Amino acid sequence: xLSADLVIATGIAYVGLLFLIAYVSDRRARKTRSxxxxxxxxxxxxxxxxxxxxTFYGSVGSAARNGLEYLAIYLGPTIxxxxxxxxxxxxxxxxxxxxxxxxxxxxxxxxxxxxxxxVLVTVIAVIGIAPYIALQLKAVTSSIQAIxxxxxFNEGTLRGVDDVGLAxxxxxxxxLFTVLFGTRNVDAKEQHHGVVAAIAFEAVVKLAALxxxxxxxxxxxxxxxxxxxxxxxxxxxIYSAGTxxxxxxxxxxxxxxxxxxxxxxxxxxxxxxxxxxxxxTAAWAFPAYLLLxxxxxxxxxxxxxxxxxxxxxxxxxxxTLPLAADQEGLxxxxxIGGFSSATSMIIVESIALSIMVSNHIVMPLVLRFSxxxxxxxxxxxxxxxxNSRRFSIALILTLGFSYFYLTRDSDALAPIGLIxxxxxxxxxxxxxxxxxxxxxxxxxxxAAVAVGFVVWAWSSFLPSFESASPVVAQLMAEGPWGIHWLxxxxxxxxxxxxxxxxxxxxxxxxxxxxxxxxxxxTSQSALERVQATLFVDLFRRPDAxxxxxxxxxxxxxLQFVAQRVLGTEKANAIFASAGAAGSAPTPQFIDRLExxxxxxxxxxxxxxxxxxxxxxxxVSLEEVLQMADETQQAIEYSQELERxxxxxxxxxxxxxQANRQLRELDSQKDEFLxxxxxxxxxxxxxxxxxSEILLGEGTxxxxxxxxxxxxxxxxxxxxxxxxxxxxDLSALERGEQGWSNVPIDAEEALDRAVEVCSALxxxxxxxxxxxxxxxxxxxxxxxxRLSQVLINxxxxxxxxxxxxxxxxxxxxxxxxxxxxxxxIDNGPGIAREERSLLFEKxxxxxxxxxMAPGAGLGLAISRQIISHMNGKLxxxxxxxxxxxxxxxxxxxxxAQVAE
Amino acid sequence: xxRRKLTSAALVFTLLGALLFLPPLATVxxxxxxxxxxxxxxxxxxxxxxxxxVGAWWLSKRLPHxxxxxx
Numbered sequence: 001x002l003s004a005d006l007v008i009a010t011g012i013a014y015v016g017l018l019f020l021i022a023y024v025s026d027r028r029a030r031k032t033r034s035x036x037x038x039x040x041x042x043x044x045x046x047x048x049x050x051x052x053x054x055t056f057y058g059s060v061g062s063a064a065r066n067g068l069e070y071l072a073i074y075l076g077p078t079i080x081x082x083x084x085x086x087x088x089x090x091x092x093x094x095x096x097x098x099x100x101x102x103x104x105x106x107x108x109x110x111x112x113x114x115x116x117x118x119v120l121v122t123v124i125a126v127i128g129i130a131p132y133i134a135l136q137l138k139a140v141t142s143s144i145q146a147i148x149x150x151x152x153f154n155e156g157t158l159r160g161v162d163d164v165g166l167a168x169x170x171x172x173x174x175x176l177f178t179v180l181f182g183t184r185n186v187d188a189k190e191q192h193h194g195v196v197a198a199i200a201f202e203a204v205v206k207l208a209a210l211x212x213x214x215x216x217x218x219x220x221x222x223x224x225x226x227x228x229x230x231x232x233x234x235x236x237x238i239y240s241a242g243t244x245x246x247x248x249x250x251x252x253x254x255x256x257x258x259x260x261x262x263x264x265x266x267x268x269x270x271x272x273x274x275x276x277x278x279x280x281t282a283a284w285a286f287p288a289y290l291l292l293x294x295x296x297x298x299x300x301x302x303x304x305x306x307x308x309x310x311x312x313x314x315x316x317x318x319x320t321l322p323l324a325a326d327q328e329g330l331x332x333x334x335x336i337g338g339f340s341s342a343t344s345m346i347i348v349e350s351i352a353l354s355i356m357v358s359n360h361i362v363m364p365l366v367l368r369f370s371x372x373x374x375x376x377x378x379x380x381x382x383x384x385x386x387n388s389r390r391f392s393i394a395l396i397l398t399l400g401f402s403y404f405y406l407t408r409d410s411d412a413l414a415p416i417g418l419i420x421x422x423x424x425x426x427x428x429x430x431x432x433x434x435x436x437x438x439x440x441x442x443x444x445x446x447a448a449v450a451v452g453f454v455v456w457a458w459s460s461f462l463p464s465f466e467s468a469s470p471v472v473a474q475l476m477a478e479g480p481w482g483i484h485w486l487x488x489x490x491x492x493x494x495x496x497x498x499x500x501x502x503x504x505x506x507x508x509x510x511x512x513x514x515x516x517x518x519x520x521x522t523s524q525s526a527l528e529r530v531q532a533t534l535f536v537d538l539f540r541r542p543d544a545x546x547x548x549x550x551x552x553x554x555x556x557x558l559q560f561v562a563q564r565v566l567g568t569e570k571a572n573a574i575f576a577s578a579g580a581a582g583s584a585p586t587p588q589f590i591d592r593l594e595x596x597x598x599x600x601x602x603x604x605x606x607x608x609x610x611x612x613x614x615x616x617x618x619v620s621l622e623e624v625l626q627m628a629d630e631t632q633q634a635i636e637y638s639q640e641l642e643r644x645x646x647x648x649x650x651x652x653x654x655x656x657q658a659n660r661q662l663r664e665l666d667s668q669k670d671e672f673l674x675x676x677x678x679x680x681x682x683x684x685x686x687x688x689x690x691s692e693i694l695l696g697e698g699t700x701x702x703x704x705x706x707x708x709x710x711x712x713x714x715x716x717x718x719x720x721x722x723x724x725x726x727x728d729l730s731a732l733e734r735g736e737q738g739w740s741n742v743p744i745d746a747e748e749a750l751d752r753a754v755e756v757c758s759a760l761x762x763x764x765x766x767x768x769x770x771x772x773x774x775x776x777x778x779x780x781x782x783x784x785r786l787s788q789v790l791i792n793x794x795x796x797x798x799x800x801x802x803x804x805x806x807x808x809x810x811x812x813x814x815x816x817x818x819x820x821x822x823x824i825d826n827g828p829g830i831a832r833e834e835r836s837l838l839f840e841k842x843x844x845x846x847x848x849x850x851m852a853p854g855a856g857l858g859l860a861i862s863r864q865i866i867s868h869m870n871g872k873l874x875x876x877x878x879x880x881x882x883x884x885x886x887x888x889x890x891x892x893x894x895a896q897v898a899e
Numbered sequence: 900x901x902r903r904k905l906t907s908a909a910l911v912f913t914l915l916g917a918l919l920f921l922p923p924l925a926t927v928x929x930x931x932x933x934x935x936x937x938x939x940x941x942x943x944x945x946x947x948x949x950x951x952x953v954g955a956w957w958l959s960k961r962l963p964h965x966x967x968x969x970x
Contacts, residue, residue, distance in 0.1 A: 071944055075920045078948060082955035083913030085906065085962055225936025239931045239938050244922040252920060277964060284956035291948050298941065 004148035010332060011144075011339050015177055018198045018343070022181060026194030037197050038274050040281035045200035046268045047282055048207075048289050050077060050259060052132075052345035053139035054417040055293055056206060056338045057315045062414040063301035064314035068243045069251065070414070074294050076255025078287040084279045087260065088269060090435050092276045094535055102356045103266045103427060107449075110434035110535050111442035112528040118360040120446060121427065124453045125263050126353055126396060128423025131464065133349065133400025134407065135416040136342040137174075139315075141167045146316040147323065147335050164405060171401040174346045175394050182351040183389040191272050192351065199268070199348060202340040207292060209337020213318050214296025216330055220321075221303045231302035238302065250501040253508070254418060257425030264345065267352035346397070354392035362388035409467045415500075422460045422503050426452030429512040437519070438532045444518035452511030459488045460503035672841065679722055683715035690715075725857045729841065732864035739782035741869055746779045746786065746819055746889065750812055753790035760798050766806040768798070774812045777819040779889045781869040789862040789873070793823045793885050796858065801827035803881070819889045826882040830875060838875055839863045902963050909958050916951045920944070 029037050036042065055073075062070040080087065091106070100106045104125065108118035141163050182195055221227040232238050259265055273279070304317035312320060318338065322330040366384060407416070430449055433440035465472045479486045485493040491506045524532065563571040690708045694700070700708070731738065754770050761768040779786075797808045809824045830838060841860045859873075866873040871889035878884045918924055928943035935942065 068941065068944070072920075075944070075948070078951060079913060079917045079920070082916055082951050082958075083909070084955075085909050085958075086913065223936065225933065228933060228936060228938065239929065239940070241929070241931075243940070244925045244929070248925075249921055252917075280959040280962070283959045284952050287948065287952045287955065291945070291952065295945075 004144065007144055007148050007332070007335060010336065014336055014339060015173075015343065018202065019177075019181065021201050022194035022198040024194075025197030026184075026192075029193035029197075037193055040275075040278035041285065042196065042200045043268075043273065043278040044282040044285040044289065045203040046196045046272065047265070047286050048203040048293075049199050049264055049268055049344045049348050050262075051203075051206065051290070051293050051341055052417075053136050053143075053338050053342040054132075054414060056210060056341040057139050057143065057318055058135070058414045058417065059294060059297045060301045060304065060317045061313070061315035063298050064305050064317070066243070067237065067239075068298070069248065070297060071294060072248055072251035073255045073417075074290040076252045076257075077259035078290060079252075080256055080259045081283050081286050084283040087432075087435065088279055089276060090538060091260070091266075091270050091431075092273050092279060093538060094435070095270045096273075096276065097538075098534070101271060101359060102352060103261060103263055103431075104356045104360050106266075106270075107427065107430055107434060107445060108360070110531055111430075111440075111445045112525055112531060114442050114446070115360065115364060117442065117446050117449070118356075120449055120453075122353075122356040122360045124426065124449065125356060125424060126399065127461075128420055128426075128456075129263065129349055129353060129396070130399040130403040130420075131407075131416045131423075131461075132420035133346060133397060134404035135420075136346050137167045137170055137400060137404045138408075138416070140170045140339060140342045142313070142316060143319055143335055143338050144170075146313070146319045147331055164408065167404055168401060171397045171404075174343065175350075175397040177343070178347050178350045178393050178397075179390045181347055182354070183386050183393070191274070195347065195351065196268070196272050199344045202344040203289070206337040206340045206344075207289065209333050209340070210293060210296070210318070212330060213322060213334050213337075214300060216325075216327065217296060217300045217303045217321060220325060221299065221307075224299060227299045227303050227306075231306050234306045236302060236305055245498070246501040247498040250498065250504040251418070254421040254425055254500075254504055257428040258421040260431060261424040261427040262349075262421075263352035263356065263424070264348040267348055267355075271352075350393045350396045351389075353396050354389040357392035357395065358385060358388035362392065406468045407464055416464070418500055419460050419464055422500070422507065423453075423456050425504070426456055426507060426511055429508065429515050433515055433519070434535055436536060438529075438536045439524070440515060440519045440532070441522045441524050442528055443522045444515050447518050448511045448515035451514045452507045455491075455507040455510050456503060458486075459491055459506060460500075463488050463499065675841065676726060680719065683719045683722075687712050687715045687719075722857075725861060729857055729861050729864065732861065732868065737868045739785055741780040741782060743778050743892065744781055744783045744786070746777045746781065746821075747774060747812065749781075749783050749786040750790055750810070750821060752783075752787045753794055754810060756787075756791050757794040757798060760795055761808065764798055764801070764806065766798055766801060766808060768794075769807065769809040770811075771809075772811040772813065774814040774819065777812075777814045777891065779819050779869070779871075780892055781871075781889065785865050786869070789865050789887065790821065790823075792858045792862050793887075797823050797825035797827065797883070797885075801825050803827055814891065817891055819891055821887045822876070822884055823886075824878065824882060824884040826880075829878070829881055829883045835875060839873075905958070905961055905963075909962060912951075912954055912958065916947070916954075919947045 025037050059070040059073070094100065095106065098106075098109050100109060104118040104121035107121050108114050111117055144166060145163065181198075182192060218224065218227070221230070228238050259269075269282075300317055300321065301314060304312070304314055304321055308317065308320060308324065318334050319331055322328075322334060363385065366388065426449055429452070430440070430445045433445065462472060463476055466476055467473075476488050478484070485491070489499040489502055491502060494502065497505075690712050694705060694708055694712075750773075754768065758768055794808065794810060798806075801808065803826045805826075807826050810821070811824070812819070812821045814820070839859050841857055863873045866887055866889070869889060871887060873885065873887050876884045876886045925940070925944070928939045930939050932939050
């Protein structure tokens with residue numbers, strides 16, 4: 001026999017090891033984002049916090065008493081996990097989106113963020129879990145007693161301590177440990193990486209311990225077949241006749257509910273989940289873990305039944321079988337395994353419950369009564385949170401201990417656990433409705449959970465006190481006030497079914513019925529609808545705002561919002577014109593309304609407002625509407641101001657522009673006049689002086705007089721040409737054109753221009769290259785005018801070319817839509833600063849003024865002509881010396897060419 | 900298998916698993932006989948369990964990952 005002191009010291013040392021693991025993992029998790037700690041396998045192992053000392057010790061007891069029945073507790077979770085895609089995945093994704101921290105938070109968030117529902121769920125969870133905590137205390141207490149042996153139980157440290165005292169010690173130790181463990185700091189997402197790591201470690205320990213005991217039993221018993229046949233020979237029913245009855249179904253339903261609804265399972269599976277894809281691994285790995293945990297349960301139970309003395313507690317077979325074979329090391333390992341499963345359950349469960357109690361009950365109360373004192377700085381809040389967590393943990397373990405104290409006379413472990421399962425199962429209908437049924441309303445959920453809780457308390461919780469209280473015993477025998485059909489274990493007079501099946505059926509039936517019927521007869525608030533859509537249409541939101549409004553809002557809601565934003569008259573007019581009042585709004589109508597809203601308060605404001613409604617994280621719908629109301633007046637006022645000032649700004653801008661235009665025109669006119677005067681004055685001066693000479697001097701020789709007259713003639717021609725050009729240009733500028741555009745062959749015009757210029761080129765000793773030509777192109781133009789422009793360009797290129805080997809190249813080509821002529825020379829080119837002035841009137845450039853005469857109107861006229869032909873004349877940049885002028889004319893449509 | 904069919908398969912697989920564990924299907928192997936030295940219904944339950952684990956493993960590799968478009 002092991003001494004009690006050794007067992008307790010081992011337990012404490014093990015807890016110390018857990019603490020170390022948690023501490024180290026927490027620090028590592030803080031430092032590195034991705035590590036082994038966040039792997040799907042650690043996650044899966046942590047989920048196996050489902051296997052408590054009920055599994056470790058109680059399953060064997062259950063198998064010894066009721067055969068295969070124990071398996072139902074693990075088959076339900078298997079079904080839930082292989083169907084992870086449908087429920088768990090949704091829960092995890094929603095909780096990530098909505099930052100859900102507990103099951104109470106989930107239900108309250110889905111149902112209009114109701115704090116009343118959160119409080120109800122929290123209270124039910126705390127009461128419902130109390131038996132479960134008691135179970136762990138009972139298991140640890142019994143295991144210490146069993147391993148230390150009844151003989152030595154009163155020796156050493158445990159002298160004078162009975163089982164109640166021991167359980168109290170265990171509870172106090174657990175409370176202390178959990179406080180140290182789980183409330184060292186407050187994480188915004190309520191994730192406890194250190195705790196998860198420790199729980200995963202415990203999962204390995206308890207699995208290894210149970211497998212070790214199982215293998216030992218198989219070895220000692222001579223294999224499966226020997227164990228089963230010996231049990232059969234000893235008169236035990238190994239075939240589990242009648243296992244698959246109403247109780248089996250009820251237990252399957254309960255375990256399905258429990259793996260979703262138990263606060264600790266929700267905490268680990270949903271809240272502590274760091275990646276929804278981890279469920280992928282857990283989907284098969286967790287059922288596999290459960291299978292391994294229950295693989296040897298039946299053989300251990302049957303071997304215990306056949307080898308242990310009659311009256312031995314089957315719940316403790318896992319410990320007593322190795323002890324009976326003097327395998328003290330194995331027994332101690334098994335004790336550690338059982339201790340592991342109990343501590344992990346108590347730690348996670350009380351952390352999960354303490355989050356609920358502190359977030360939904362303690363904090364709201366404290367904040368209400370302290371008027372928000374000490375909340376100003378963040379430290380105050382987190383200190384308050386930690387203290388309320390610690391208080392909650394103490395409260396939860398006190399409740400568990402109280403339940404243990406009151407029911408200490410009932411012996412088996414498994415029934416206690418099933419009471420808890422049935423209690424938390426009352427959340428299942430509301431959770432399923434929250435995920436899949438948009439019309440489930442807050443009132444319905446609250447009523448359903450409350451009804452389920454009352455029926456559970458009456459038919460499952462109360463009967464567990466039968467042995468402790470004569471009043472309860474009498475109540476169960478005769479019903480309250482002698483009302484026979486209200487007896488807790490035979491509700492509505494239905495007799496002969498298992499008490500557990502009775503409680504499960506009636507509580508869940510009435511619960512679900514209430515949920516459905518009340519939902520059908522109540523309406524949802526706007527916020528409820530928004531939240532319902534966020535939960536149910538989780539995957540259906542390509543554009544979050546539009547589809548959400550589309551999915552959830554009715555015409556009345558929209559009209560309400562529209563009235564706040566647009567004003568009653570305008571909103572009503574829009575609704576009346578669309579005929580949408582009262583009916584379900586069509587997407588087209590909502591689009592229009594969205595535009596109207598955006599038009600009134602600006603698209604950004606409308607978007608911000610809508611997305612605040614949609615995310616619902618911090619601002620409630622009512623708050624947003626109120627905000628809209630308050631801001632509406634400010635918006636109207638500022639819009640009025642803005643409109644007025646915009647008009648003024650606009651007018652001022654127009655005036656300024658007009659003024660600038662006038663000034664420009666004025667200066668252009670001045671410049672033009674001075675240019676014209678200058679251009680006209682030069683020939684006029686020479687004409688005047690020569691004619692004065694001719695008039696005054698009679699002594700001129702005939703030859704000289706002829707020369708003077710010729711000069712006068714030449715100058716007057718030049719003058720006439722200048723005036724013609726000016727008239728031409730001004731006519732073009734006024735938009736008059738003395739010709740009509742008709743289809744002509746542009747190449748012909750080009751030929752003519754080249755021919756005219758070739759004489760000039762020869763005269764200057766210049767090479768005029770016209771190699772690259774288009775093969776005929778019909779453009780809409782005037783042949784003479786086009787030739788005029790081309791001659792102007794080519795002759796300019798010839799005249800101003802001062803290169804040693806002067807060369808002018810003329811190219812033409814046609815693309816699909818354009819006909820292009822380029823005149824390229826290797827002359828001085830156009831200086832960069834002159835390029836912008838090139839096409840101005842009277843511009844001749846630095847080179848032009850010295851090299852050749854001309855008024856500087858040629859390019860201006862050319863550009864006007866080409867633009868009248870819908871084309872473009874431009875100077876294109878060249879790579880090296882020289883200039884390149886390009887004419888681009890549009891080719892008429894193919895059909896017109898064909899004509 | 901395309902995604903929608905795969906999701907349907909997962910649903911049917913889950914429901915079938917539940918049915919296999921419940922009466923009347925669960926009672927089919929209550930034949931009061933030992934198979935491999937173990938009562939037949941125990942072998943049945945554990946065999947279904949193993950099949951479900953393997954099936955879940957197979958499906959978990961194939962069901963679309965988060966972030967992919969939902970059907």
